[in-house]
Amino acid sequence: MKPEWKEWAQEAKAEFPKANSALLPLLHRIQRAEGWLAPETLSDVAELLNLPVQYVESVASFYSLYFKQPVGKKVVHVCVGLSCMLAGSDELMHRLEEKLGVSQGQTTPDGAYTLLEAECLAACDLAPVAQVNLRYKGPVPPEKADELLKEEVSS
Amino acid sequence: MIADAAAKLGIDVPVYCYHEALGPLGACRMCLVQVEKMPKLATACTTAVSEGMVVHTRGPAVDKGRKGVLEFLLINHPLDCPVCDKGGECFLQDYTFQYGPPAGRFEEPKIQKVKDGPINEFILVDQERCVLCQRCVRFMGEYVGEPQLLLEGRGVETVVTTVDHEPATSQFSGNVIDLCPVGALLSVPYHHKARPWNIEREESVCTLCPVGCTTLATGRDGHIVRIEGRPVPDRSWGWLCDRGRFGFDFAVNPSRLITSYLEGREEAAARTTRQVGQWLRDAVSQHGGNSVAFVAGGLHSTEEAYQLNRFAREVVGTERLAVSRDVPGYLPRGLNGTFADIDDADAVVLIGTDPYESVPVVHLRLRDRARALPSLKLMGVAPRSLSRETLRVDTLVTHVGQEAAVLAAALSDAARGHAVLAELVSNGLGDLSGIDGEALAELGSTLVNSEHLTVLWDGLEADVEPVLVALQSVRGDKPTRVLPTWGPSNWRGFERAGFDARIESLTGILEDARDGKLQMLVLWGADLLREYPDQELVRQAYARVPVLVAESLFPPAGHESFKAILPQAGPGEVYGTYVNMEARLQVAMPSVQPPGQARPTKTYVTAWARAMEKPFVLQEDWDPYDDNSGDLVPEESVPREVRPIAPASSAPDGYELITGVLVIENGIPSDFLKPRVPQYPGRISPSDADRLGIRNQAVIKLSREGREMTAAVAVDPAMTPGRIYMPLGLADAPVNALGTGAVNVTVIEEVHSA
Ligand code: SF4
Ligand code: SF4
Ligand code: FES
Ligand code: FES
Numbered sequence: 025m026k027p028e029w030k031e032w033a034q035e036a037k038a039e040f041p042k043a044n045s046a047l048l049p050l051l052h053r054i055q056r057a058e059g060w061l062a063p064e065t066l067s068d069v070a071e072l073l074n075l076p077v078q079y080v081e082s083v084a085s086f087y088s089l090y091f092k093q094p095v096g097k098k099v100v101h102v103c104v105g106l107s108c109m110l111a112g113s114d115e116l117m118h119r120l121e122e123k124l125g126v127s128q129g130q131t132t133p134d135g136a137y138t139l140l141e142a143e144c145l146a147a148c149d150l151a152p153v154a155q156v157n158l159r160y161k162g163p164v165p166p167e168k169a170d171e172l173l174k175e176e177v178s179s
Numbered sequence: 180m181i182a183d184a185a186a187k188l189g190i191d192v193p194v195y196c197y198h199e200a201l202g203p204l205g206a207c208r209m210c211l212v213q214v215e216k217m218p219k220l221a222t223a224c225t226t227a228v229s230e231g232m233v234v235h236t237r238g239p240a241v242d243k244g245r246k247g248v249l250e251f252l253l254i255n256h257p258l259d260c261p262v263c264d265k266g267g268e269c270f271l272q273d274y275t276f277q278y279g280p281p282a283g284r285f286e287e288p289k290i291q292k293v294k295d296g297p298i299n300e301f302i303l304v305d306q307e308r309c310v311l312c313q314r315c316v317r318f319m320g321e322y323v324g325e326p327q328l329l330l331e332g333r334g335v336e337t338v339v340t341t342v343d344h345e346p347a348t349s350q351f352s353g354n355v356i357d358l359c360p361v362g363a364l365l366s367v368p369y370h371h372k373a374r375p376w377n378i379e380r381e382e383s384v385c386t387l388c389p390v391g392c393t394t395l396a397t398g399r400d401g402h403i404v405r406i407e408g409r410p411v412p413d414r415s416w417g418w419l420c421d422r423g424r425f426g427f428d429f430a431v432n433p434s435r436l437i438t439s440y441l442e443g444r445e446e447a448a449a450r451t452t453r454q455v456g457q458w459l460r461d462a463v464s465q466h467g468g469n470s471v472a473f474v475a476g477g478l479h480s481t482e483e484a485y486q487l488n489r490f491a492r493e494v495v496g497t498e499r500l501a502v503s504r505d506v507p508g509y510l511p512r513g514l515n516g517t518f519a520d521i522d523d524a525d526a527v528v529l530i531g532t533d534p535y536e537s538v539p540v541v542h543l544r545l546r547d548r549a550r551a552l553p554s555l556k557l558m559g560v561a562p563r564s565l566s567r568e569t570l571r572v573d574t575l576v577t578h579v580g581q582e583a584a585v586l587a588a589a590l591s592d593a594a595r596g597h598a599v600l601a602e603l604v605s606n607g608l609g610d611l612s613g614i615d616g617e618a619l620a621e622l623g624s625t626l627v628n629s630e631h632l633t634v635l636w637d638g639l640e641a642d643v644e645p646v647l648v649a650l651q652s653v654r655g656d657k658p659t660r661v662l663p664t665w666g667p668s669n670w671r672g673f674e675r676a677g678f679d680a681r682i683e684s685l686t687g688i689l690e691d692a693r694d695g696k697l698q699m700l701v702l703w704g705a706d707l708l709r710e711y712p713d714q715e716l717v718r719q720a721y722a723r724v725p726v727l728v729a730e731s732l733f734p735p736a737g738h739e740s741f742k743a744i745l746p747q748a749g750p751g752e753v754y755g756t757y758v759n760m761e762a763r764l765q766v767a768m769p770s771v772q773p774p775g776q777a778r779p780t781k782t783y784v785t786a787w788a789r790a791m792e793k794p795f796v797l798q799e800d801w802d803p804y805d806d807n808s809g810d811l812v813p814e815e816s817v818p819r820e821v822r823p824i825a826p827a828s829s830a831p832d833g834y835e836l837i838t839g840v841l842v843i844e845n846g847i848p849s850d851f852l853k854p855r856v857p858q859y860p861g862r863i864s865p866s867d868a869d870r871l872g873i874r875n876q877a878v879i880k881l882s883r884e885g886r887e888m889t890a891a892v893a894v895d896p897a898m899t900p901g902r903i904y905m906p907l908g909l910a911d912a913p914v915n916a917l918g919t920g921a922v923n924v925t926v927i928e929e930v931h932s933a
Contacts, residue, residue, distance in 0.1 A: 063343055067343075076320065076326040076342075077326075077342050077343065078320060078326035078327065078328070078329040078342045079320075079326065079329075081329055081331065081342060081343070082329040082330055082331060085331040085332050085333070086332065086333045087333070088333070105334075143333050143334035143335070143336065144334065
C-alpha cells in the first residue's frame, strides 16, 4: 500500500456520506497513478474503505474502466454488445487484432497498445463503438480500424 | 410480497433469486405475474400485496413473460443435464418444462466458462449453468457475514467465483449447494454419484452436535452419499454447517467398528455377545444387580437408551445408570428454551460458549436475530472474548471458574435485596478483583431488565446452574430461557429414557469402580477417557473394574482395558428419535442398513436377557412423545431451592488453560472433513506468543502439579491474552488430563509455517 493512498481514501470518503460511494473515485485515482489495479491493490482499497474484499472485487470486475492487468500506452476497447456486434464490431476487432498482431485481451510487445473487449458501453446509437483510453469513438466501422489506432488521446 | 402470499395459498409462482431468509432482490425476473391495474408484468417477489389487489399467476401474458425469461436464461446454458448432478432436482429443468419455450431462437455459439471449478474442498461451480440469481453470493455475504463468494465481471461474462479465487473457508459454505436453484453449485462428495431414481431420500436429523439440524439423507446402494438441509415451515430454514453436511462419511470410516473384540482379539459379534451375556449373568448372580453399571453416550437414539434402561433395571436389576458427560453442568428441564426464544429475545447472554464453534447453526440464528433487531443486547461471560466479525458480543472476560460468581455479582447488584440472592451468595462471592465494575453493572441490568432473556450455556462451570435458577426467580414472569450447548447431542433423550444426566451419577459410578465396588461397567457409546472431565479417575476405574465392556461406533480410547467391544449401529441405520438442545424430539428415518456385524441396541439386550434366562419383552410402541407437550420433552417446573455457589478463587499469575467445544473436532472422524480440521487446534494470543517467542505455530507443554500435556497451538489475534485455548476432547491433547485453570507453559518446538 502506498502511503498517499490513505490520504486519497480520506479525501474520497469526505465527499460522500457512505464509504462505498467513495470506491469508484478512489479506484480511478489509484489506477491513474499505478496504471492498473493489482489484486493486492483491491485488498488494500477494501481495507482503506472498510469494505469487504468481495465487494471491491465485484465492483472492479464489473467496470471495463478498471484494468485488472498491466496495460499499454493506448488502451483500445471494442464493444461486443449486441447492437455493436450487429453493426460489425466483430469485424472491427478482427482487423485490430491483425494490425496489432495480438488477440483481444493482450498488449503489444512494445507496450504501445492493449486491445480489450467491452460489454455494451451504453452508446448503442453510435454502434459500432470503441474507446481509446476510455474516450468514446463511434461509429467506427471496420474500415476505420487504422484511424482508430492513430487517434491522439491523452492517457 | 405476492410470492409469499401465493406460497401460503399453495399457488405456484416460480422463483430463482427470491428466498424468504434473504429477502427480495428482483434479479432473475422468473416470478413475473400480472397485477390488475398495473401496466406491465410485475415481479411477485418484490411487489408487496395490498388490499383489493387482483393477481393473475397464469394466463397468456404471464406465460409469455416467463417463456421469454427462460429463453434468455438458456441462451448460454450448456444443456448438459444428462451429466448434471442436479438433473431431476433442478428448477431450471422444472420451470422450462412448465413454462419454457420448446427451443431457443439464438443460434450463435454459446459462451464457454469454467466447469467444475473449485469453490472449496466440498463445492464445485459450473459457471455455465449459473442463472446469476445471486442466492449464493447474498447468503454468504449478508446472511452468514462471511463474504467469500462474488459475482465477477459484467453481462454475459458474469460468473460466480470466490474472493481472490481462493477457497471459501466458511463453515456454512455447503448451504449454497441447497440454495442454488440450478446445477451450478455441486457437492464434491456427491459428484457423479447418483441420479434421482437411484436414491432413497429419507428425513433425518444431524446428530453431530446438540442443534439437531433437520436433514435429508440420500442413500444409494447401502451407503449414505449425501446430506442436505431440510427446511421445516415456520421453524427452520434448513441450514446446516459443513460438519453436519459433509461429515456423514464417519459411517464408512476405516476405523469404524464392524466386528467385535473379545479380550483384545477380533471375534464374531455373536460370540462376543454370548460371552458378555455370560459375564452379566455371573456378575448378577454372584454380586447382585447393582454390581453392574451402564453409561449411555455417543450417538444413540432415545429408543436405544430406553431399551438399555429397561434391560438394566428389569433384567440386570441395577440402578447404576448414568449419561456420559464431558462438562459438569446440568440444566433443569424447566429452564430449557427453544430456538424460538432466540427469535423473540431482546437480550442474549452467552455463558462460556462460542456458538460458532459449539453449535454452528445457532450462530446463524443469532445473527438472524441481531439483524432483525439491531438493538439486541448480546453479551458474553467467558474466560475469552466471544466476539467475532460475524457476531459482535460484549464479553465480560473472566478467569477460569469465575463465571458463576461474576453472574451472581452482576445479579446481586442489579436486584439488590432479593431473598433468593442472599441464599445464592451465602458463601461469599470470592475474589473478583480485576472485573470491570461498569461492565458488571451493564450485565446486571441486562440480566434483570431485559423483557425476554435467552441464555446459551456451555456447562463448563456447574455453579452456573443455581445462578440461572435464581435469575429466573428474580425475573419472575418475564421469560428466562436457557439453551444448553453441550453434548452428548442426545443427552436429554437419554434422560427422557430414564438415565440420570447429572454428572454426580457418573462420578459415583466411576468412584465405585475405582474402589472395587463394581463388578462390571458397560459403556454404551460412551468414551469416558476422552470425555469425562477427570481422566485420572477414569483410568483408575478402568484399571480396577473386573469386566469392562463397550458398545461403540469407534474403538474407545484405552481400548486395551476392555474385555469386550461390540459394534454399534449408527444414526441413519436404525429408526430413532433424538432430542436436541431445545428438548425437542425429532425423528431420524433409517436410509441404510448397519454395516458388517453392527447391531442395534435391541439385538444385544434381548440376547442378554435370554442368556440370563429372564423374561424380557421390548414393546415396539414405546413412544417418547407426550400428549401435552407435543414434540417437546414434557415441561417440568423449575426447582425452587437455590444452592449457594462456591466463592471465586483469585486470578492466577500466569497462563490459564481454557477449553470449549469445537464441533469440527468432536472426535467423530471424517475423511471428507480432514482438510478442514486445524492442525494446530490450540490458540494463543499474539502478545503471549511474542513473550514465548512463538511466531506462528508451536508445540507447547502445559503442566501443573506433576500432570502435563502437549498442545499444538497457533497464534490467534482474537484470543484473549493470558489464556491458552484447547478444544475439548482431543484424543492427542486431552484437556481432561490436566483440567482447566492455571498452567505452566514451556515451548517444545516452534513450527514455521510453510
Ligand atoms: S451459482 Fe447458483 S445460487 Fe449462485 S448465482 Fe448462480 S444460479 Fe444462483
Ligand atoms: S449445527 Fe450441529 S446439528 Fe447442525 S449440521 Fe452442524 S453439526 Fe449438525
Ligand atoms: S452494444 Fe455497444 S454500446 Fe450498446
Ligand atoms: S424471484 Fe422474483 S425476480 Fe427473481
